[in-house]
Amino acid sequence: MFRSLSLALALVLTSPPTAAPENATGRVEDLVLPIEDVIGAIESLDGTESEIQEGTQVTVALTSDVLFALDEWQLTAKARQRLGEVAAKVDTESAGGVVKVQGHTDDQGADAYNLTLSRRRAQAVEQAMRGLLSSAGVTLQAQGYGESRPKMPNVVDGKPVAENRAKNRRVEIVYNVRQ
Template sequence: MTIIHTPNRLLMAISAVAVLVGSTAANSDTEYEVGAGINYFMFEDDFNVADDVGFRGYGGLRFDEHWGLELVWDKLATETDPTDLGFDLSQYYLSGLYHFNQTETLQPYLSLGWGQGDFEVSDVGYSATTTSTNIGAGLKWFVNEHWVVRPSINYFMNTEIDEDFTTLGLTLAYVWGGGSTPAPAPVRAKAPADTDGDGVVDTSDRCTATPAGVRVNAQGCPLDSDGDGVFDHLDNCPDTGSRLKVDVKGCPMQLSETVAIDLKVNFDSNSDVVKAEYFAEIQRVADFLAQYEGTSVVIEGHTDTSGAATYNKALSQRRANAVAAVLVNRMNVPAGRVSAKGYGEERPIADESTRAGREANRRVVAKVAAVAKSMELK
């Protein structure tokens, strides 16, 4: 190993400090970093020095998202190889860094530096100085906003000697200032909106204006326990049947009128047998009765003036009875709510001189009477 003395360490340090201070003054948004750690030195064989672990300390600044400068000091105490003489190395260098992924937690970087090293073989009282250029790469891992773990590798190319060496570093650094955005704070997901505060988020809430304190279902709507269409907190009659029509206060509406239903039921000539094809027509009466409590129905039979009046009246009674029997026996309407009456030709509704008029008069009518005021269904 041939070493040429070049005592320029003081000049280099002054220049480095001047560069750092000048850069800081030029940018008020500068970020600062100081760190320390260990360094593993790997020497080329011709260097005749044993590989070993040393120490590293540095201070630096970063004046924009990508670019930074560092002043680094490395220190090593090892032995020559193979003579086992004490060997000390102390080097200083200034490096420029270019960062990638500058807004992420993991930021790779490349470096290029220049400096000088002092070598001393203590057992023989020999020392020397050489300048060197180094290239490197590393990774900054921002554990949080201020603390950074840095693995790195640097290759040193010495100017005054032929042999080079490599270092593997691992340091812990503290960062402050605001030049870059090294460790973005985790973005907390915004809580889903719940405008009415009922515990159901707006995206699932079908009733977004529910008053405070009102119990709601999974869709965010107030409860309607009796199923009458009026929410519980507005319902003055909470036990109303679900089929009953109610007012805005949830109370049943009253019915006090008689309703007539014309039935299109035809009979064969001189017959009182109800054909199955008319059951659906009669079902309309059964359904209507189910909607009104406290009502009853009168099935009225009517004929035209053809034939003897006495016969026609009897025939209309038999036909009315037949329709009433269908309501009771097939459609389960209580017998007490059904009656039948034949009027024969006594109550015509059309002109008997025409065929159409006579057909209109041959009819069956169901009259539902509100015997007592009842609750009207929907």
């Protein structure tokens, strides 16, 4: 299930602490979360990518900071490499059909500007993915949402949260897996 032991270890080490089970003996084994608690939400060690699977639907989120320069929608060289990895994953796992490319921004700037930026970014990723996917039967569909669907609150207790804003600036690639 995990692509590497280091990813599994990172998930255990970065997961929030939980109460010890009633039968805990104080051993290291008591600190390890059951695998069910870490499957479903996988985030890379550098925070640039996350993957969530709900049923047969997989959402791969790439932060815009990796894909684009500030206020730009042209892909960086690093973005093309990342998108190549995501395309290979879609080729391997996808059931075909519609693959959605969804652009999102944080709350900085005007709503109309953010909506346009998110659409252009989704379209740039869609165009790149077209050239990278080898699967027949996949239709790409780009949509921009601007700041309307944040993953995290942009502002907490009246103060902007830079880490949350960074996670909200993303492009998500959503597809269904084969059963």
